[in-house]
Amino acid sequence: MKNKYLIISALIILFLIQIYVPVSLITERESVLKNGKEYRFKTSPIDPVDPFRGNYLTLSFDANEFIVKTKADWTEDETVYVSLKEDSMGFATIASVEKNKPQSANDYIKALLANIYENNGYFTLIIEYPFDRYYMDEFKAEYSTEVYSKHANDSLYPAYAIVSVYNGESVLKDIIVGDKPIKAWKNK
Amino acid sequence: MQINKDLTELVDVGIISESTAENIRNYFLSKEKPQSNRLVIVFGILGAILVGLGIILILAHNWDNLSTFTKTILAFIPLLIGQGLCAFTIIKKTDRIVWRESSAVFLTFAVGASISLISQIYNISGDISSFIMTWALLCLPLVYLMKSSATSLLFIVGITYYACETNYFHYPHPENYHYWWLMVLILPFYINKLRLKINDNFVAFHNWLLPISLIIVLGTLANKAGNLMFIAYMSLFSAYYLLGSSDWFQSHKKINNGFKQLGIAGSFYLLLMLSFDSLWKDFRDDHYFDIIITFEIISIFLTTALALFLLIRKLKKSAINEVMPFDVSFLLFLLIFVFCINSFLAAVLINLMVLAIGILTIKSGSKKDHLGILNLGLLIITALIICRFFDTNISFVLRGILFILVGFGFFVTNYLMLKRRKTNEK
Numbered sequence: 001m002k003n004k005y006l007i008i009s010a011l012i013i014l015f016l017i018q019i020y021v022p023v024s025l026i027t028e029r030e031s032v033l034k035n036g037k038e039y040r041f042k043t044s045p046i047d048p049v050d051p052f053r054g055n056y057l058t059l060s061f062d063a064n065e066f067i068v069k070t071k072a073d074w075t076e077d078e079t080v081y082v083s084l085k086e087d088s089m090g091f092a093t094i095a096s097v098e099k100n101k102p103q104s105a106n107d108y109i110k111a112l113l114a115n116i117y118e119n120n121g122y123f124t125l126i127i128e129y130p131f132d133r134y135y136m137d138e139f140k141a142e143y144s145t146e147v148y149s150k151h152a153n154d155s156l157y158p159a160y161a162i163v164s165v166y167n168g169e170s171v172l173k174d175i176i177v178g179d180k181p182i183k184a185w186k187n188k
Numbered sequence: 189m190q191i192n193k194d195l196t197e198l199v200d201v202g203i204i205s206e207s208t209a210e211n212i213r214n215y216f217l218s219k220e221k222p223q224s225n226r227l228v229i230v231f232g233i234l235g236a237i238l239v240g241l242g243i244i245l246i247l248a249h250n251w252d253n254l255s256t257f258t259k260t261i262l263a264f265i266p267l268l269i270g271q272g273l274c275a276f277t278i279i280k281k282t283d284r285i286v287w288r289e290s291s292a293v294f295l296t297f298a299v300g301a302s303i304s305l306i307s308q309i310y311n312i313s314g315d316i317s318s319f320i321m322t323w324a325l326l327c328l329p330l331v332y333l334m335k336s337s338a339t340s341l342l343f344i345v346g347i348t349y350y351a352c353e354t355n356y357f358h359y360p361h362p363e364n365y366h367y368w369w370l371m372v373l374i375l376p377f378y379i380n381k382l383r384l385k386i387n388d389n390f391v392a393f394h395n396w397l398l399p400i401s402l403i404i405v406l407g408t409l410a411n412k413a414g415n416l417m418f419i420a421y422m423s424l425f426s427a428y429y430l431l432g433s434s435d436w437f438q439s440h441k442k443i444n445n446g447f448k449q450l451g452i453a454g455s456f457y458l459l460l461m462l463s464f465d466s467l468w469k470d471f472r473d474d475h476y477f478d479i480i481i482t483f484e485i486i487s488i489f490l491t492t493a494l495a496l497f498l499l500i501r502k503l504k505k506s507a508i509n510e511v512m513p514f515d516v517s518f519l520l521f522l523l524i525f526v527f528c529i530n531s532f533l534a535a536v537l538i539n540l541m542v543l544a545i546g547i548l549t550i551k552s553g554s555k556k557d558h559l560g561i562l563n564l565g566l567l568i569i570t571a572l573i574i575c576r577f578f579d580t581n582i583s584f585v586l587r588g589i590l591f592i593l594v595g596f597g598f599f600v601t602n603y604l605m606l607k608r609r610k611t612n613e614k
C-alpha cells in the first residue's frame with residue numbers, strides 16, 4: 001500500500017512536469033509577444049515536412065552576416081548575442097554580435113554562430129537564428145512557396161518575417177509576401 | 189471446443205473416468221486464458237498506438253482556421269485524458285497489464301502531440317532530434333511507474349532514431365552521445381524484467397530490439413579511424429553470442445534469443461567480409477598511430493572487456509571443449525589485426541577461421557544427429573567459397589573444383605546421416 005502511494009506521488013510529479021513543459025513554452029512565447037519589439041526580417045521560404053509537426057516553411061534571412069576585422073576567439077557552433085537595428089527601409093540588420101548578453105538593450109537575440117569565413121582580410125560571421133520554421137496548413141504550404149517565388153523579385157513588396165524580440169528570446173509571428181500575410185493567400 | 193467431443197467419446201467407451209475428463213477440461217481451459225489475455229494486451233497496445241499516432245497526424249495538419257486559444261486547449265486535451273487514464277489504472281487496475289500498457293502508450297503519444305502542437309502554434313524551431321529528446325525524457329518515467337514494456341520499446345525506438353538523426357542523417361554533425369546515457373537509463377527496466385519474467389513476450393521483443401539498436405548506433409562512434417570499428421563490432425557480436433548462450437537466456441526459445449541469433453549472424457557476416465584481402469589493404473592504408481584516445485578506442489575497449497568478461501564467466505562454468513568458435517572469434521580477430529595487419533596472412537587466417545567454424549558446425553551437427561546444424565555448417569563453407577568466387581586472383585579451375593567438392597559434400601554428408609538414422613531405427 002505504501003508502495004502504491006509512492007508510485008501515485010511520483011506519477012503526479014511526472015504529470016506536473018509533462019504539463020509544465022508545454023505551459024512554460026507557451027508562457028515564454030507569450031511574454032516575448034507581449035513585451036518584445038517587432039522586427040521585420042527579409043526572408044526567402046522553402047517548404048519541407050516534419051513527420052510529427054507537419055508542413056513548415058524553412059526561412060533563410062538576408063540579415064544573417066556580420067563582418068568583423070579579426071577572427072579573435074570566435075568559434076563555430078557557439079552561442080552568441082545579436083543586437084539589432086533597422087535600416088532605412090525599416091528592415092532588421094545586425095548592429096553587433098557579442099559573446100555575452102548586452103546589458104544596455106532588451107532587443108537582442110540569442111543565436112548560433114554557424115560559420116566563419118575569411119574574405120579580403122575580413123571575417124564574416126554567419127548567424128543561425130532560432131526562428132527558421134513557420135508552420136503551415138498542409139494544403140497551403142506548397143502553394144505558399146509558389147506565391148513567394150512569384151514575389152521574390154518584387155522590390156516594392158519584398159517578402160519578410162515579423163519577429164518579436166525580447167531579452168534574447170524571439171517568436172516568429174508572421175510572414176508577409178506581396179504585402180499580405182502568407183496564410184491569407186488562398187489556393188487557386 | 190474440439191476436445192469436449194473427444195473427451196465425451198473417451199468417457200463413453202470407458203477409457204477415462206468422468207473425473208479425469210473434467211480434470212483435462214479444466215487444464216485446457218486454464219491454458220486458454222493467457223492466450224486470450226495476450227490478444228487483449230496486443231490489441232490494447234495497438235489501439236493506443238494507432239489512436240495516439242492518429243491524434244499526432246491530425247494535429248500535424250496545422251489547422252489555420254483555429255484560433256491560438258483553441259489550438260492550445262486542443263494541445264492539452266489528449267495529455268490530460270492520457271494522464272487521467274494512467275492515474276485510474278494505477279489506482280483501480282494496477283494488476284491489469286492491458287490497462288497499464290495501453291494507458292502508458294496513449295499518454296506517450298499524447299505528450300508528443302502536445303509539444304508538437306505548441307511548437308506549431310509558436311513556430312518554435314528546433315529540429316526533430318531535439319523534439320524527440322524532449323519527448324523521450326518526458327515519457328521515460330512512465331516505463332518505471334506504469335511498469336510498461338511497450339513504452340520501454342517505444343523509448344528504445346525513439347532514442348535509436350534520435351541517434352541516427354543526429355549522427356547519420358546529417359553531415360557534418362556535432363558530436364552527440366546522448367543516446368548512451370539514455371540507454372543506460374532504460375537498462376535497469378529490462379534487466380529486472382529478465383530477472384523476474386524469463387519467458388515474457390515483451391522480454392522477447394527487448395531481446396531483439398535492444399541489441400539491434402546497439403548495432404545501429406555503435407557505428408556513430410566511428411570518427412577518424414572508422415576501420416577500427418570492425419574490432420568493436422566483432423567484440424560486440426561475440427559478447428551477444430556469449431550472453432545469448434549464458435544461463436540467463438537458457439530457458440528462452442531460439443526465436444526469442446535475439447542476442448544469440450544476432451551474435452551468430454553478425455560474427456559470420458563480419459568474418460566473411462574480412463576474408464577479402466581488399467578490406468585488409470584498406471586497413472593497411474589507415475594511420476592508427478595518431479589516435480590515442482578516441483571514441484573508437486573507447487568502444488573497442490568497452491565491447492572487448494564485456495566479451496572477455498562473459499568468456500571468462502563461461503570458462504569458469506563449463507569445460508574447455510564446450511567453447512564454441514563464435515565465443516572466441518573476437519579474440520582471434522584482435523590478434524590477427526594486431527600481429528598480421530601488414531601481411532597477406534591476415535586474410536588467409538580469417539578464411540581458415542571461417543572454414544574451421546564450418547567444419548566444427550558440421551561435426552557438431554553430426555554428433556547431435558541434427559540435419560539442420562549439419563547443413564548450416566555446409567552453408568557456412570559454401571558462403572566462404574562463394575566469396576572466394578569473386579576473388580579474381582584464384583584460378584577458375586580451382587574455384588570450379590572447390591564448388592564441385594562442396595556440392596558432393598552436401599550429398600555425401602546428408603546421405604551418410606540419413607543412412608545412419610535408418611540403421612539406428614532398425
